[in-house]
Amino acid sequence: MVATSHFWDIFSHMRDSETVAPLEARLATRLGDLRLERGWSLDELARRTGISRSTLSRLERGEISPTATLLNTLCAAYERTMSRLLAEVEAE
Numbered sequence: 001m002v003a004t005s006h007f008w009d010i011f012s013h014m015r016d017s018e019t020v021a022p023l024e025a026r027l028a029t030r031l032g033d034l035r036l037e038r039g040w041s042l043d044e045l046a047r048r049t050g051i052s053r054s055t056l057s058r059l060e061r062g063e064i065s066p067t068a069t070l071l072n073t074l075c076a077a078y079e080r081t082m083s084r085l086l087a088e089v090e091a092e
Contacts, residue, residue: 026089028062034078035060049073 035045035056042060046053051073058064059074066074068082075082 023089024065025062026092027066027085028060030085030089030092031066031074032060034074034080038078045077049077 035042040048042053042056045051045056049056051070055064055070059066059070071082071085075085078085
């Protein structure tokens with residue numbers, strides 16, 4: 001089920017071990033950058049998205065991978081499509 005699978009499972013062509021870790025790290029960094037670009041605290045983003053502050057913090061530190069549902073919620077808050085976010089992360 002897409003809603004509960006990890007985001008990276010959707011993009012199976014990126015699953016080789018040499019690619020996943022750097023992409024996940026860049027995604028984590030980009031998520032934090034998007035929040036900071038808006039001047040939002042973790043508490044503010046949590047309020048806007050309904051995602052707990054601790055989960056957001058762990059996502060931005062790369063401790064956990066986002067589910068497709070979480071990533072979709074964050075993309076909506078940042079007014080981005082998932083494909084645009086992924087393209088930004090891949091380009092880094």
